[in-house]
Amino acid sequence: MGVMCGVFAVSAESRTDAGELTLQGLRRLEYRGYDSWGFAVRGSDGPATITKDVGKISEADIAFPSSGEVISHSRWATHGGVTQANAHPHRVGRVTLVHNGICENYAALKQAFPGHEYVSETDTEVIARVIDHYLGQGMGPVAAIRQAVEQIEGRYAVVCFIDGQAGIYAARRGSPLIIGRNETETYIASDIPAFLTETNVVNYLDDDEMVHIVGGKAEYFNLTTGASVQKRDIAVQWQYEQAEKGDFAHFMIKEITEQKDTLKAAIDHTDTELNRAVNLLRECNGAYFIACGTAHKAAMVAEYFFAEVSRRKVNIVAASEMKYFQQFVNDRTAMIAVSQSGETADTLEELQKAQTKGAKILSLTNVVSSSMARMSDVHLPINAGPEQAVASTKAATAQMALLLLLAYAESGRTNEGRELLHTVAGNVNDMINPRYEEHIAEIAKSIVERENLFIIGRGALAPMAYEAAIKIQEVSYIHAQGFAAGELKHGPIALITDGVPVIVLGDDLETISNATELKARGAHLIGVSAQRDDIFDEWIRVPDCGTAQCIASIIPVQILSYHLAVLRGVDPDKPRNLAKSVTVK
Numbered sequence: 001m002g003v004m005c006g007v008f009a010v011s012a013e014s015r016t017d018a019g020e021l022t023l024q025g026l027r028r029l030e031y032r033g034y035d036s037w038g039f040a041v042r043g044s045d046g047p048a049t050i051t052k053d054v055g056k057i058s059e060a061d062i063a064f065p066s067s068g069e070v071i072s073h074s075r076w077a078t079h080g081g082v083t084q085a086n087a088h089p090h091r092v093g094r095v096t097l098v099h100n101g102i103c104e105n106y107a108a109l110k111q112a113f114p115g116h117e118y119v120s121e122t123d124t125e126v127i128a129r130v131i132d133h134y135l136g137q138g139m140g141p142v143a144a145i146r147q148a149v150e151q152i153e154g155r156y157a158v159v160c161f162i163d164g165q166a167g168i169y170a171a172r173r174g175s176p177l178i179i180g181r182n183e184t185e186t187y188i189a190s191d192i193p194a195f196l197t198e199t200n201v202v203n204y205l206d207d208d209e210m211v212h213i214v215g216g217k218a219e220y221f222n223l224t225t226g227a228s229v230q231k232r233d234i235a236v237q238w239q240y241e242q243a244e245k246g247d248f249a250h251f252m253i254k255e256i257t258e259q260k261d262t263l264k265a266a267i268d269h270t271d272t273e274l275n276r277a278v279n280l281l282r283e284c285n286g287a288y289f290i291a292c293g294t295a296h297k298a299a300m301v302a303e304y305f306f307a308e309v310s311r312r313k314v315n316i317v318a319a320s321e322m323k324y325f326q327q328f329v330n331d332r333t334a335m336i337a338v339s340q341s342g343e344t345a346d347t348l349e350e351l352q353k354a355q356t357k358g359a360k361i362l363s364l365t366n367v368v369s370s371s372m373a374r375m376s377d378v379h380l381p382i383n384a385g386p387e388q389a390v391a392s393t394k395a396a397t398a399q400m401a402l403l404l405l406l407a408y409a410e411s412g413r414t415n416e417g418r419e420l421l422h423t424v425a426g427n428v429n430d431m432i433n434p435r436y437e438e439h440i441a442e443i444a445k446s447i448v449e450r451e452n453l454f455i456i457g458r459g460a461l462a463p464m465a466y467e468a469a470i471k472i473q474e475v476s477y478i479h480a481q482g483f484a485a486g487e488l489k490h491g492p493i494a495l496i497t498d499g500v501p502v503i504v505l506g507d508d509l510e511t512i513s514n515a516t517e518l519k520a521r522g523a524h525l526i527g528v529s530a531q532r533d534d535i536f537d538e539w540i541r542v543p544d545c546g547t548a549q550c551i552a553s554i555i556p557v558q559i560l561s562y563h564l565a566v567l568r569g570v571d572p573d574k575p576r577n578l579a580k581s582v583t584v585k
């Protein structure tokens, strides 16, 4: 059924190696989904040849025929098995199609458009069927696609070939599609790194728009009216090398290491840019920060930052829970979205609901072209550069750094915030080095066989304990749980038995006293703090960063998670069941 995946298509009239080019580009989108993959390669005549299989695209060995036009797809299944039949592209009649998103009414559409024997369990095949139906009625490709996608309920990005029609067609609502172009070639991709080796000139396809590409030409249409749409060429700043692993074994460790620089980049905003965000916050009388997963844990520290620095109480809500609080949102509410991708469906949908009620939208995202960034009244980029590993690391610390700066800006002390964060960036730069990593790798060896692991922290370190658990769970599959340090004695302490590892974030008196209670029950304590306390069995030093302690403290845990994953034989960039950008609900 629904998928949230990587899509990459190439139309390059004068090239014969579009297959290989697409393969390389699709591999750079693998973080979006890696259950199965597929290609449709167009020869000089006849229908496109489809090659698809289960498994990771990075491990696929494919011999492509010579071609200048290819559509490709890397899948993350939500329902429906990971099978060759369910892999994209899907072909019905004249239409060969890939899809990212979810067609919620696929069953009803199947009934409404009978006469085709379905070979997959997906919600995608029916989209190809409906387009083919309208082509069969004599409609042209643009009209047939418009007519078909109008009937899809849910979010989608579809890309297709139509037999007998030159070029590639694509349409979007809610799932990203970006067009890259040079003089003779055009690309359609779910994310820019797919084609960054070829061009950095892009057009963004907006919701309810479609595009037809042939060679170096792209024509855009509004899906509702059919009217032609003009697009502005935008030169993106990301460099191709930024999206490559280089000498690192995995993207995760590369991105962890990049935090030497990304913290500085995150706060690289002028007073004018920050003041636009501050004015939005000040003009509203309620503020909801919404986000998912790691971004949510990063947003949770904002509650502490705003309380401590600007004495303001803000609300932090997991986006998937926000619907229960939408009743309090009105035209005086500030909605602040925190997201690496800017495409996460749970967050996006709540923003859209709030926007229709007149709420003001501020977003902090890494992907500047994202749906969230573009719908916002004010957008602040977190400037972390492409993050490819499924586990978010540098984006999370960049989000926290920018949130802290925002709290300082709101209290009228922007420069004080900048100074603090520059010091923190310098400290982190000194902290991340090979010896530091080796020390943490040794600790990883000592706990790698453990089935359970706990993390505690207090204040802004409590959300970091939750985040530490996410990091360890998602890449090492060890059962890890984070707790506010003071909460332990109210129940979870029953889980502590001899030798159970507990990571203690912080060295303040109360946290140490909680850690002592655990030690008395046999816990093996791993301190992550500025000062070593005698009760720690092992200790990982982090520099003293004051209000920003949470930012520095999560980094050693990221490194620990990475080494636990490697020791347990898990590919940390592509852990099971996950995908980077969760564009389905």
Ligand code: AGP
Binding pocket: 292, 293, 294, 295, 296, 338, 339, 340, 341, 342, 343, 344, 347, 390, 391, 392, 393, 470, 471, 474, 578, 579, 580, 581, 582
């Ligand atoms: C992070 O390690 C996770 N893989 C995940 O929790 C992620 O942070 C979440 O899905 C939100 O994504 P976003 O930042 O792109 O909105």
